[in-house]
Amino acid sequence: MKYALVASLILQSSVALARTLVPVHIFAPSPDHFRPIVRNTTFDFGCRAVAHPTSDGKYKLHALLTEDQIEYLQNEYKSVDDISIRKDPARRSVAATAPIGTGDRFKNGTVTPVGLGTQPSGTKISTIMNVNEIPSAVQALAKAYGLVKFDLPYKTFKGATQWAAYVGAGSDKSKYHLYFSAGVHARERGGPDQLIYWVADLLAAQKAGTGLTYGKKSYTNAQVNSVLGAGIVFFPLVNPDGVAYDQSSSSLWRKNRNTKSGSSGGSVGVDINRNFDFLWDYPKYFDDSAEPASTDPGDETFYGTGPASESETKNHVSMYDSFPKIRWFLDIHSAAGDMLYSWGDDDDQSTNTKMNFLNSQYDGQRGATGDSAYREYIPSTDLTNIKTVSSATIAAMKGVGGRSYVSKQSVGLYPTSGASDDYAFSRYWAVPGANKVYGFTMEFGYSTNFYPTLTEFNSNILDTNAGFMDFALSAISVGLE
Ligand SMILES: *[C@@H]1O[C@H](CO)[C@@H](O)[C@H](O)[C@H]1NC(C)=O
Numbered sequence: 001m002k003y004a005l006v007a008s009l010i011l012q013s014s015v016a017l018a019r020t021l022v023p024v025h026i027f028a029p030s031p032d033h034f035r036p037i038v039r040n041t042t043f044d045f046g047c048r049a050v051a052h053p054t055s056d057g058k059y060k061l062h063a064l065l066t067e068d069q070i071e072y073l074q075n076e077y078k079s080v081d082d083i084s085i086r087k088d089p090a091r092r093s094v095a096a097t098a099p100i101g102t103g104d105r106f107k108n109g110t111v112t113p114v115g116l117g118t119q120p121s122g123t124k125i126s127t128i129m130n131v132n133e134i135p136s137a138v139q140a141l142a143k144a145y146g147l148v149k150f151d152l153p154y155k156t157f158k159g160a161t162q163w164a165a166y167v168g169a170g171s172d173k174s175k176y177h178l179y180f181s182a183g184v185h186a187r188e189r190g191g192p193d194q195l196i197y198w199v200a201d202l203l204a205a206q207k208a209g210t211g212l213t214y215g216k217k218s219y220t221n222a223q224v225n226s227v228l229g230a231g232i233v234f235f236p237l238v239n240p241d242g243v244a245y246d247q248s249s250s251s252l253w254r255k256n257r258n259t260k261s262g263s264s265g266g267s268v269g270v271d272i273n274r275n276f277d278f279l280w281d282y283p284k285y286f287d288d289s290a291e292p293a294s295t296d297p298g299d300e301t302f303y304g305t306g307p308a309s310e311s312e313t314k315n316h317v318s319m320y321d322s323f324p325k326i327r328w329f330l331d332i333h334s335a336a337g338d339m340l341y342s343w344g345d346d347d348d349q350s351t352n353t354k355m356n357f358l359n360s361q362y363d364g365q366r367g368a369t370g371d372s373a374y375r376e377y378i379p380s381t382d383l384t385n386i387k388t389v390s391s392a393t394i395a396a397m398k399g400v401g402g403r404s405y406v407s408k409q410s411v412g413l414y415p416t417s418g419a420s421d422d423y424a425f426s427r428y429w430a431v432p433g434a435n436k437v438y439g440f441t442m443e444f445g446y447s448t449n450f451y452p453t454l455t456e457f458n459s460n461i462l463d464t465n466a467g468f469m470d471f472a473l474s475a476i477s478v479g480l481e
């Protein structure tokens with residue numbers, strides 16, 4: 001073997017080793033105990049940091065850490081009795097998780113995808129779609145049902161043409177009110193599949209004049225027609241460069257693959273879900289105690305080089321221009337088992353209209369939760385509306401008959417800046433003439449289990465698809481205009 005090749009293999013394996021992430025559980029008596037830990041942006045808390053109550057009255061925080069980081073934390077909290085740090089005993093090898101499909105089951109857009117809601121109970125989908133099968137699946141839906149797949153204006157860093165699709169309300173784009181996206185965080189496997197199989201179910205059921213069944217949840221043909229009639233726009237693969245990389249490396253990759261700010265290891269890429277133009281420049285807008293994103297390219301929440309600096313973000317935003325009457329937006333993520341509603345930068349309040357994200361008087365004060373120095377304004381009618389839809393969504397997911405989910409405000413344990421859901425809602429105030437969009441984040445799956453087992457992958461399809469149905473039905477009943 002040539003020296004250069006040996007050297008490069010050694011280099012590759014040490015890079016791979018350095019990024020080996022171990023699922024870790026951190027236990028404490030209250031969510032507040034986690035605040036100093038979640039502030040450290042060098043740690044990876046999954047999609048967002050979430051404190052889960054445990055059966056013995058404590059709280060558990062999931063993280064993905066390197067051996068060095070585990071040692072650092074264990075040392076740091078050695079003499080703190082309240083806090084314990086343990087490797088997840090149930091962690092599993094990549095080999096135990098659902099495989100990624102090889103080839104193209106949709107034969108270049110000629111074999112129509114069929115979801116679980118139109119197949120006999122117990123049917124299983126045996127692999128996760130590979131990055132090339134995702135557009136092929138949607139192309140096949142276009143061929144079978146006349147759904148429209150179209151290209152978006154900006155190419156990704158790796159040169160991929162991005163695309164999205166719309167269906168259900170004819171050719172007038174102002175009749176489309178529901179917007180779904182998935183595949184923002186590369187490692188959150190199964191999100192694109194869930195969305196595409198759901199649209200496939202709706203179209204198959206409409207054509208056959210039937211309803212849909214997900215576990216113990218059933219929907220009538222009239223409900224199917226009503227959901228399609230609300231006009232569905234979807235962008236199922238927001239981060240194709242990241243997904244391609246994650247699927248080929250199984251490295252739990254989150255960001256895109258832009259090398260402008262860093263070209264090796266973990267310094268590659270921007271977190272698309274911290275790159276939107278909502279309080280993006282967080283060192284200016286937030287209190288010093290809050291770390292809603294990171295300015296360090298080496299961190300998982302690196303915010304990029306400017307608001308909407310990334311093509312994926314720009315394409316996401318272009319959908320609001322193309323479909324000016326979008327009213328409800330859902331971004332599909334994993335893994336925590338929750339449905340998050342606005343706002344994500346600080347606690348909500350409905351009394352002081354002046355205390356809002358546009359008011360520079362409050363710069364430097366946002367993001368410290370549990371206090372009254374700053375809380376984000378939300379009209380009380382809007383808060384009622386979004387809580388109604390969020391609760392209906394998790395009730396349906398639970399109604400499938402598997403696990404339970406929680407609905408909560410997205411700020412939770414830890415604020416975010418530049419996230420897609422807050423950006424969606426903020427447009428009404430920040431962008432002249434913009435429609436009001438209610439933005440949500442769904443986190444399917446079990447905490448930090450980004451790579452589901454095959455059983456979990458199929459349960460996630462059933463749970464989310466029932467969730468999407470009730471999200472849409474509840475949105476329709478609250479109002480589309
Ligand atoms: C954050 O954690 C790293 C270890 O991953 C440590 O070296 C660093 O000092 C911590 N930063 C702060 C501000 O505590």
Ligand SMILES: *[C@@H]1O[C@H](CO)[C@@H](O)[C@H](O)[C@H]1NC(C)=O
Pocket residue numbers: 108109139
């Ligand atoms: C796949 O289908 C497209 C049309 O949808 C066609 O342009 C392309 O050549 C096909 N590719 C292959 C490899 O058959």
Ligand SMILES: [Zn+2]
Pocket residue numbers: 047048184185188333334
């Ligand atoms: Zn995510």
